[in-house]
Amino acid sequence: MSSVAVAATPPAPAAASRTPWLLSAPAFTLFACLLLVPLALTAVLSFQVFDHATGVKNSFTLAHYAAVLTDDYYHGIFWRTLWISALTTLICVLVGAPEAYVLSRMRSPWRSILLLVVLAPLLVSVVVRAFGWSMLLGPEGVVNQAMRAVGLPSMRILYTEAAVVIALVHVMLPFMVIPVWTSLQKLDPGVEDAALSLQASHFTTLRRIIFPQVLPGILSGSLIVFGLSASAFAIPGLLGGRRLKMVATVVYDEYLHELNWPLGAAIALTLLLANLAIMLSYNRVLERSYKKSLG
Amino acid sequence: MSKNGPIALLFNALVIAFMLAPLVIVCVVAFTPGNTLAIPTTEFSLRWFRAVFAHSDFVQSFRNSLWLASISATLATVLAVPAGLAIARHTFPGRDFLNGLFLSPLIIPHLVLGVALLRTFSLIGATGSFFWLALAHVVIITPYVLRLVLASVEGSDRSAEQAALSLGASQATVFTRVTLPMILPGVTGGWLLAFINSFDEVTMSIFVTAPSTVTLPVRMYMYATESIDPLMAAVSALMVALTAVAMLVLDRIYGLDKILVGHK
Numbered sequence: 404m405s406s407v408a409v410a411a412t413p414p415a416p417a418a419a420s421r422t423p424w425l426l427s428a429p430a431f432t433l434f435a436c437l438l439l440v441p442l443a444l445t446a447v448l449s450f451q452v453f454d455h456a457t458g459v460k461n462s463f464t465l466a467h468y469a470a471v472l473t474d475d476y477y478h479g480i481f482w483r484t485l486w487i488s489a490l491t492t493l494i495c496v497l498v499g500a501p502e503a504y505v506l507s508r509m510r511s512p513w514r515s516i517l518l519l520v521v522l523a524p525l526l527v528s529v530v531v532r533a534f535g536w537s538m539l540l541g542p543e544g545v546v547n548q549a550m551r552a553v554g555l556p557s558m559r560i561l562y563t564e565a566a567v568v569i570a571l572v573h574v575m576l577p578f579m580v581i582p583v584w585t586s587l588q589k590l591d592p593g594v595e596d597a598a599l600s601l602q603a604s605h606f607t608t609l610r611r612i613i614f615p616q617v618l619p620g621i622l623s624g625s626l627i628v629f630g631l632s633a634s635a636f637a638i639p640g641l642l643g644g645r646r647l648k649m650v651a652t653v654v655y656d657e658y659l660h661e662l663n664w665p666l667g668a669a670i671a672l673t674l675l676l677a678n679l680a681i682m683l684s685y686n687r688v689l690e691r692s693y694k695k696s697l698g
Numbered sequence: 699m700s701k702n703g704p705i706a707l708l709f710n711a712l713v714i715a716f717m718l719a720p721l722v723i724v725c726v727v728a729f730t731p732g733n734t735l736a737i738p739t740t741e742f743s744l745r746w747f748r749a750v751f752a753h754s755d756f757v758q759s760f761r762n763s764l765w766l767a768s769i770s771a772t773l774a775t776v777l778a779v780p781a782g783l784a785i786a787r788h789t790f791p792g793r794d795f796l797n798g799l800f801l802s803p804l805i806i807p808h809l810v811l812g813v814a815l816l817r818t819f820s821l822i823g824a825t826g827s828f829f830w831l832a833l834a835h836v837v838i839i840t841p842y843v844l845r846l847v848l849a850s851v852e853g854s855d856r857s858a859e860q861a862a863l864s865l866g867a868s869q870a871t872v873f874t875r876v877t878l879p880m881i882l883p884g885v886t887g888g889w890l891l892a893f894i895n896s897f898d899e900v901t902m903s904i905f906v907t908a909p910s911t912v913t914l915p916v917r918m919y920m921y922a923t924e925s926i927d928p929l930m931a932a933v934s935a936l937m938v939a940l941t942a943v944a945m946l947v948l949d950r951i952y953g954l955d956k957i958l959v960g961h962k
Contacts, residue, residue, distance in 0.1 A: 420791070423784035427796050430777040430840065434799050437837045438806075441814035448817055502713045505706045515955055517710070521717050522958045527941045528898040530918045531934040535720025537926070538727060538735055545723065545737070573720065576713075581959055634807030636901040637915075641922055651809045651901070658813065658905065671813045675806065 449668035459665060467669035477653075477670070481677070484650045487564060487639075488632035491571040495628045498572070499579030500621050504613070506580075507587040518584065525577045533641040536570040537561055540642070562644030570638045575631060579624040586620030622689050626682050633678050650674045721938050728935035730928050746932035756933060759917035763897050766828070766913060770835035771892040774843050777836065779885060782847030783877070801845070803838045811838065812905030819906060826908030834906055835896045842895055843888035846957070850884025887952030894944055 424431075449467055452460040471477045506518050524532060539545050540560040547557040560566050590613070598608040636651035643649065648656070650670060657667030702710070723737075730736055731743035750756055778800075784790075785797050803811065815834050816825075824830040858880070862872045878885075900915040907916055914937070922930055948954055 423788035423790045423793065426780035426784035427800075430781040430800060431796060433777060433833065433836060434840075437815065437818070437833055438799070438803070438811070441811075441818040442806075444817050444821065445810075445814040498713060501706075501709065505702050505710045508702050508706075509710075517714060519954055519958070520714055523941075523945060523954075524717055524721060525958065526894050526898070526945060527721060528900065528915045528918075528937055530900055530915045530922065531724060531937050532720050534918070534922055534930055534934050535724045537922075538723050538931070539719060541735075543736075545719075570720075573716065576717065577958075584959055630805065630807075634809050634901075636809055636904075637919060640919065651807075654809060654813060655904070658816065664817065668813060668817070671807075671810050675810045678807070 445668045446672060448665055449672050451665045453663050453665040455663075458662075467666045468673070470666065471669050471673050480648055480650055480653050481673075483564070483648075484633055484674075487568055487571070487649065488629050490568055491575055491632045492625045492629045494568070494572050495575050495579040496621055496625055499576050499624065500583045500617065502576075503580045503583035503587060503620075504617075507584060518580075521580055522577045524573070529574055529637045530641070532574060533570055533638050536566065536573065537642055540566050540569065561642065562647060564643075564647065566642040567639050567647065567649070570642050571632050571635060574635070574638060575628040578627045578631065579621075582620040582624040582627075583617050584620075586617045590616050618693065622686075622693075626685065629685075630678055630682055634674060724931050724934040725938055727928060728931040730931070733927065735926060735928055735931065746928040747936070749929050750932045750936065753929065755912075755917060756914070756929075759912050759914045762828075762911055763914040766832055766835060766911075767893045767896040770832045770839060770896045771843075771889050773832065773836045774840045774892045775885060775889045778840050778843035778847050778888065779881075782844050782851055785844075786848050786851035801841045804841045808838065808899070808901035812902035815902065816905040825906070826911060828911050831903070831906055831911050834902065835899065838899065838902060839892035839895045842891045843885070846884040846888035846891065846952070847881060850881035854880040883952050887948060887957055890944060890948045890951065891957055894941070894948075 448459070450463045450465065452462045452464045453467075454460060502521065506514060506521070509517060537544075541547070542557065542559070542561065544561070546560065551557055560569075595608055595612055598612045599605070603611070634651055635649065636655065639647065639649040640652050640655070643652065651674075654667045654671045654674070657663050657670065661667075726737055727735055728746055729742040729744070730738040731741045731745060732738075781796070781800060785793060785800075811834075819825045819827070819830055854877070859872050859876050862876045863869070867875070897913075898915060899913070900919055903913050904916050904919065907913060912920075914933075918930065918933055945954060948957060
């Protein structure tokens with residue numbers, strides 16, 4: 404800790420360039436050993452031959468990736484993960500962005516209190532939240548009791564895609580509200596007032612003035628929500644039941660039930676790469692359209 | 699300030715209700731006197747809370763989680779403070795790489811990290827080791843401390859440090875007497891945020907914990923996949939209460955809105 408280099412005593416150039424590396428060396432060592440090396444080892448593992456009787460072998464094969472890319476079972480899993488994540492993202496945009504806007508227009512004490520109420524579930528374990536939803540959505544849950552009370556037939560929600568999407572929206576909504584809220588804070592209220600005073604309708608003001616300015620917030624929020632939903636584990640594990648698998652729960656099964664680690668590694672890395680590819684291309688397309696809309 | 703219309707307020711009320719519903723339900727059901735997950739209507743009982751404390755697995759896992767979160771949050775802070783000072787105060791080759799590397803656990807799915815660490819731990823014979831589990835947690839919670847340290851260092855006044863140095867203070871003295879006190883709210887806020895994230899982590903931990911090191915969320919996950927009874931609700935209610943306390947402390951130390959929404 405002795406080397407906080409400051410301008411008053413300029414150290415020699417060589418020492419100056421060493422200092423920041425020395426300061427970050429402990430963290431870098433840990434991240435190299437427990438992040439970079441494990442990822443590399445997993446990449447190697449995903450190409451290794453697996454035998455159900457003897458386990459992982461020291462020969463290499465593309466079979467695991469071939470299975471992931473050609474087997475209908477895995478196609479189904481990846482497709483389900485994709486559409487559930489996309490739907491979750493869409494609902495989060497449709498609910499989270501207006502919610503951030505409504506919150507930002509609240510009066511002083513309520514504004515921050517309600518913002519915290521919306522964001523606070525972020526700090527409660529996802530297992531607790533998933534369990535809460537399983538009680539709300541179960542056959543004897545609050546939702547079904549309420550439906551029976553008003554004379555509607557009860558529905559099977561728990562262990563369906565609907566339950567997974569509902570709980571995912573609950574977990575992800577704060578990640579949409581935060582970036583939209585941040586962009587709303589940067590907004591100049593004078594511009595909105597100017598539009599209104601120039602006889603723009605409230606809707607036009609929202610569409611032409613507010614929306615374009617919070618668009619970057621919505622976009623970065625959807626990237627986070629999509630990425631986290633696609634790799635969600637506890638929610639599909641607890642609310643999807645045994646049959647309704649998503650990528651993360653399949654990887655878990657391969658690792659801890661089938662013990663086929665190479666295949667599990669291949670699925671996990673495919674998820675990582677697919678996720679990165681979708682996020683990067685989404686980012687690029689949106690950057691382009693954003694540039695276009697700004698002229 | 700323009701006011702929200704009735705539709706906007708109704709929408710807001712629905713979203714708030716949606717966000718609170720699962721947390722409220724676990725807290726209410728935890729007080730049921732019966733043996734099934736039902737909302738208590740006439741009688742309330744603490745029997746399921748007593749059952750939690752009599753359930754040695756849950757108590758053991760709670761203890762594991764508490765130790766794990768304390769140790770890994772402290773280690774993460776010890777690593778993130780110097781790294782944050784280096785990144786915020788210096789321009790050097792590799793700065794962007796280090797910054798990206800240290801923040802990357804926020805982007806890499808915990809599932810992938812869990813799988814990768816399980817492989818590594820089994821190769822070096824570290825499965826079931828509490829020490830390596832703690833280091834794994836340090837990796838995933840360091841970004842939370844680092845972000846707050848970076849924000850505090852960037853917001854702190856450098857001329858105070860320069861004044862201390864020009865008055866003959868050693869660099870160690872400058873750090874302990876000037877720099878650290880200035881960034882302390884960010885450091886403690888980061889520690890608590892790291893603690894909460896370590897305490898709540900389930901996806902990575904489920905791959906790298908052994909029966910003796912199982913954390914509370916992992917124990918709860920496994921319990922919930924096998925049986926569902928009010929015991930689970932009582933544990934959940936305790937966790938909600940604990941999180942609420944942590945949030946109050948966090949709010950006092952650093953400002954909860956600043957941590958959740960980011961600094962301005």
